[in-house]
Amino acid sequence: MTSPAIAFALCLPLSSVGLELRRLGLNRLSRLEPKPPVMRYEHEKPGDMIHLDIKKLGRIDGVGHRITGDRSRRQRGAGWEYLHVCVDDNSRLAYSELLPDEKAASATCFLIRAVGWFERHGVTVDRVLTDNGGCYRSRLFLTACRYLGVRPKKTRPYTPRTNGKAERFIQTSIKEWAYSQAYESSAERQKHLNPWLNFYNNQRPHTALKRKPPVSRL
Numbered sequence: 001m002t003s004p005a006i007a008f009a010l011c012l013p014l015s016s017v018g019l020e021l022r023r024l025g026l027n028r029l030s031r032l033e034p035k036p037p038v039m040r041y042e043h044e045k046p047g048d049m050i051h052l053d054i055k056k057l058g059r060i061d062g063v064g065h066r067i068t069g070d071r072s073r074r075q076r077g078a079g080w081e082y083l084h085v086c087v088d089d090n091s092r093l094a095y096s097e098l099l100p101d102e103k104a105a106s107a108t109c110f111l112i113r114a115v116g117w118f119e120r121h122g123v124t125v126d127r128v129l130t131d132n133g134g135c136y137r138s139r140l141f142l143t144a145c146r147y148l149g150v151r152p153k154k155t156r157p158y159t160p161r162t163n164g165k166a167e168r169f170i171q172t173s174i175k176e177w178a179y180s181q182a183y184e185s186s187a188e189r190q191k192h193l194n195p196w197l198n199f200y201n202n203q204r205p206h207t208a209l210k211r212k213p214p215v216s217r218l
Contacts, residue, residue, distance in 0.1 A: 003027075042090060042208075046217055047123040049089040049153070052111065052130045053166035054102045056080050057178055060186045081186060082106070083178070086114040087169045088123065091217030092209065093201055094169055098190050104138035111141065115148050122218060127151045131163055172200075 003021055007014040021027040043049050059078040082102045086095045095114045099106045115125050128150050130136035136154070145152045155162035177196040183189040205211040 044090065046088050046091045046093065047118065047125050049127040049129055050114070050118070050125050051085075051087045051089060051163050051166035051169075052107075052114075052128055052136070053085050053163055053170060054107070054133070054135075055083040055085070055170045055174070056102070057083055057098075060183050060189055062184065078186075083170070083173065084110040085166055085169055085173065086110070086118075087165050088118065088214070089129075089165060091123075091214045092165065092169070092206055093118070093121065093123070093214040093218070094197065096173065096193060096197060098186075098193060102133070102135055104135045104140045107133075107135035108138070108141045108144045111144055111150075112148065115150065125150050127153055129153045129155065129163060129166075131155050132157055176200075 003017045004014060006012075006021075007017040010017070018027065057080065059081050061078040082099050084097050084099055084102075084107065087093070095117045097110055097113070099110065111128065118125055125148070128145065130152065132154055135141060136152070142152060173196075177192060178189065181192075183192075200214070202213055202215050204213055206214060209216060
């Protein structure tokens, strides 16, 4: 039933009905449609598929408002750096790097290093899942995939949940590493990345792995 129909049936002003529907979050037709079911899946063995994604992080030039809570003293012009992440679908084993940009060359070199890192852990990568970002659609990236023997796959447009394992790892990284303490500089934050990754892969219990760390799947 539309808001005019509700207003007519209840003998109420249309504006009042509209305000109430907005308050209840029912003012848009899309809000009334059921959300698509969450499709959870897991590939059979490590390396069957890795997930790649990128998160833009503000560079640190002094302790920021996320830690102090003070937005009145904001640093400007510090710029950005980009967290490139790679997560194995089966084991959740993860590899990350902080890079200066998200261009094709950076994403491609990251893929090559990530595949090599997984190989050193006994994992042969078969497929790589990415979103439709320009760096992942570039000729350079696709050429590297062919060279590495890795089959590229893309998520459906406008459906970031398709790459949910990478998205979830990014959120964990932000909470437990990137903004977990008052870093004085980006260099200090970067220095803490590898120790945190080592903890994540080898010690941190993972809910989807029955409270075991990712390395337990290898």
